[in-house]
Amino acid sequence: MDQKDFLTNIAFDSVVFGFSGGALKILIMEYHNTGFFALPGGFVQRNENLNDAVRRGLKERTGLDNIYLEQFYTFGDTARYKPEIMQTILESGNYSLEKYEWLLDRFISVAYYALINYKEVVPQPDALSDSCEWYDIDALPPLIFDHADIVAKALQTLRDNLDRKLVGMNLLPARFTMNDLQKVYEAILGEKIRRTTFQRKMLSLEILKRHEKQYLGKAHKAPYLYSFED
Amino acid sequence: MDQKDFLTNIAFDSVVFGFSGGALKILIMEYHNTGFFALPGGFVQRNENLNDAVRRGLKERTGLDNIYLEQFYTFGDTARYKPEIMQTILESGNYSLEKYEWLLDRFISVAYYALINYKEVVPQPDALSDSCEWYDIDALPPLIFDHADIVAKALQTLRDNLDRKLVGMNLLPARFTMNDLQKVYEAILGEKIRRTTFQRKMLSLEILKRHEKQYLGKAHKAPYLYSFED
DNA sequence: TTATTATTGTCACAAAATGAGACAATGAAT
DNA sequence: ATTCATTGTCTCATTTTGTGACAATAATAA
Structure with a gap:
């Protein structure tokens, strides 16, 4: 997780949809000791396709390959730049602020949504997080940055695509x-x-x-x- | 145009649609003495919203504010990274390769399409280009990088949106x-x-x-x- | 064994949207 | 006055969608 391995100023976030108990759910991570909730995301390696980076991140969180994935929007407002939140996350995880200083820079985030079969997944937290769990789409915890906007836009895009793409195939x-x-x-x-x-x-x-x-x-x-x- | 003013590894490209003589046209730039054709694009300032950066770029190319704009996809394959092309462009424009070395890095590009009233625009080349001109969508010159893919996806998105958004309003x-x-x-x-x-x-x-x-x-x-x- | 009950698969009809053509109205040229 | 190309509107056929009816189950209760 060294700066030189990754593209700077660019990140991705994933809205992972699952269906269980008659309700639509998504995966949310909680960072160590911070009370911060966020979408699963990550960064793009210098020699890696953007889409492959997202698949790599999803594989780490869900264990699944060949996930149905759609890119839907790229979020680039300055208002989403809140380095103090990232700093708190790094400090709470006992990470060196010097080595990971590049994470405190501004990021533009490419957002994807994924559709997966709920029963095939055992969500895995990453090194910085306590948990990676399903939340009902109507009962999400407060999310950091603009992640609530990202979820809203993901759901809207999913609705718009419902007639054109085979959504049910991937959620059942x-x-x-x-x-x-x-x-x-x-x-x-x-x-x-x-x-x-x-x-x-x-x-x-x-x-x-x-x-x-x-x-x-x-x-x-x-x-x-x-x-x-x- | 200094590195420290801009986000690295991230760019934008615009597909500017106009309508004239019964045909759909887009704006294409030609770089000095290279025979290279490309979409108008640019980079995001560190303190600037992504959407505002695109509007700034469009203002420079078209003179127009308040352009109808839709973000449609972000292109991030490694295959689009061809530093030798950018180097040729800089050399042909007599730009210092040292000062503009950051432009030779890999870029992920957020693509937008714009709809404008053809008659309101006098296209303006930038410092690196000889021309910025309208081309019939069916008769584009060969484009650098993956810009032909970007145009194709823009057109597909425009078609998909035709029933949902008021397209005609902006082209007439x-x-x-x-x-x-x-x-x-x-x-x-x-x-x-x-x-x-x-x-x-x-x-x-x-x-x-x-x-x-x-x-x-x-x-x-x-x-x-x-x-x-x- | 025979009702009862909830749900499913399918049909029938009504209503709305779309496809396809007919036709009169019009503005200018002959 | 006649001709011509195009426009605005109408009608009818076809397709799609909304709405309810109804018989066919698969278990339970009587």
Whole structure:
């Protein structure tokens, strides 16, 4: 983590979406002894593609390769430059302010969102943080810098992309019911969807393969399981 | 233009769209004595918002304030790092390689597109360039670095945004005919649109104000002029 | 065994949006 | 007055979407 290995003034932040218990969640880190919460992020190595840097960071936090990833905005206001916060984080982690002085400089941050299958992940804190945990998108702790803005814009972009990109594929397990898929859409949009219209629309896309029924011992008709495979 | 005034490793590029003669055009710069063509761009001052830096750059190139601007992607592949090209540009412009050594470093570039009224602009070259001129989007010269990719992505984003944002407003003069507006849409989409459907759709949006007719001395019915004002 | 209950898959119809063409109105040239 | 190209609007067909109805389950209760 030496200055000469990394590009200066440029960072990235990731909004990692997962879906569990009917709610949309994201990963948030908490720094040692500071009460500071932040998005997972990192820096770009001098010989590394920006996109690869983000994948490297996500691999460290989630253990996953091949994550669905979209870049959505680059945040570059001067108002996001608050060196005293970074200084507190470094001091609380017992890091040398001299060696890591470059972290106190201003950073422009390229923001990405990722979609992952909640159940496949065991979130890992990094050296500076106590925890890396899921938070309900409606109940986030206060975040440092402009990270609340980043989350808001990530969610807005996800909503805008909902019709154009196959969002459900990445947030659900390989097999799921139509109702599972509908709940993902409802969590992202923040509103209820009409069941029959949703079902008709999803089936008309011809991207779902129907499998066996799912018997859960409930007192009603068992739903079919679907997958996105061909 | 001293290193200490600017953030390092980060730049911006602008795809400036204009509309003239029924075709979509963008601004391209040509560097002194090099045969190199590139998008207008620049660097971010240490105390300056990223968005403001882009507006500053556009003001220098076009003379305009209050330009319609959208950030659309940040390009950060290592493959775009070609210091020999920048060195040639500096040498051809008789700039000191020592003083401007920082320009030979790797840059991650935040890309924006702008929409402007073609007739309001007299493009201005900068100190390093011979010209800053309009080129038809279908007939661009070969561009340095990954600037051709940037243009392609700008155009794709513009198409995707066509229904959601008021594109025509920014590419046309204050008053225009329905046919003018349709030609803008056709130039962006790269395909013909059905006249009656387009007219019905535009009018149903209730964002157009109808004004007097435009008599051009042609042997047919004179069209109404419209504006986006309220 | 036979109701009861909640949910699912599908259909039918209404409403809205879009595609496609018809046609009269118009401004100038012949 | 006639012709011509273009415009504004209308109508009808087609497609998409909104809305509810309804039969088909899979377990539970009677």
